[in-house]
Amino acid sequence: MRSRRLHWxxxxxxxxxxxxxxxxxxxxxxxxxxxxxxxxxxxxSEVQVQVQVQGEAARQYAQVKQGAAxxxxxxxxxxxxxxxxxxxxxxIPQTAVFRDDAPAWKREVxxxxxxQINAWCMPGGKIAVYSGLIEKLQLTDDELAAVIGHEIAHAxxxxxxxxxxxxxxxxxxxxILGAVYGTGAGxxxxxxxxxxxxxxxSRENEQEADRIGVELAARAGYDPRAxxxx
Ligand SMILES: [Zn+2]
Numbered sequence: 001m002r003s004r005r006l007h008w009x010x011x012x013x014x015x016x017x018x019x020x021x022x023x024x025x026x027x028x029x030x031x032x033x034x035x036x037x038x039x040x041x042x043x044x045s046e047v048q049v050q051v052q053v054q055g056e057a058a059r060q061y062a063q064v065k066q067g068a069a070x071x072x073x074x075x076x077x078x079x080x081x082x083x084x085x086x087x088x089x090x091x092i093p094q095t096a097v098f099r100d101d102a103p104a105w106k107r108e109v110x111x112x113x114x115x116q117i118n119a120w121c122m123p124g125g126k127i128a129v130y131s132g133l134i135e136k137l138q139l140t141d142d143e144l145a146a147v148i149g150h151e152i153a154h155a156x157x158x159x160x161x162x163x164x165x166x167x168x169x170x171x172x173x174x175x176i177l178g179a180v181y182g183t184g185a186g187x188x189x190x191x192x193x194x195x196x197x198x199x200x201x202s203r204e205n206e207q208e209a210d211r212i213g214v215e216l217a218a219r220a221g222y223d224p225r226a227x228x229x230x
Pocket of ligand 1: 150154201206209
């Protein structure tokens with residue numbers, strides 16, 4: 001059954017133009033991040049790819065939350081959660097500078113109790129901040145805004161999707177097709193998980209996230225110099 005499905009996908013995938021397309025995920029803003037991005041796409045629908053990736057992000061985010069809740073590690077400190085959410089809420093409206101669709105993303109912000117110094121924002125805007133980051137580095141609001149702004153910027157630039165395409169350009173096309181037609185969502189999950197949590201961002205992507213993050217923080221009224229002190 002499985003091999004037949006793969007043959008079908010391979011045949012169908014081969015019949016469709018799977019390849020790279022230059023896309024512009026964001027506008028330049030004041031910081032002018034304007035590198036054209038090569039995204040693996042499957043005609044006819046760039047939007048379809050975006051929807052599937054955001055859908056997979058939402059599923060995996062729900063899993064992360066569920067796992068944390070079972071360990072009592074989800075939003076354990078109400079004050080800390082409120083602080084992180086308040087900062088994120090000031091940053092989010094500023095995303096309109098870079099993308100028209102971003103302010104309407106179905107965002108969520110959680111704090112995970114963990115010693116890890118970590119934070120991330122998934123495609124589509126779902127955010128996690130680890131308590132280790134806040135506590136071990138004793139971050140000020142300005143510094144926290146710089147970190148969250150940086151992570152939001154990765155999502156605005158769709159760097160995860162870019163990594164998915166780089167890691168497996170043809171596989172991404174096939175998995176998106178599989179997800180659209182309900183035959184291969186698991187493959188999409190693997191590819192997304194790899195790109196989101198395992199594969200590193202390129203230096204170039206980090207620089208883009210730094211620049212956009214600084215602008216988001218500054219526009220939200222935070223001191224952009226905090227990014228430097230980090
Ligand atoms: Zn980064």
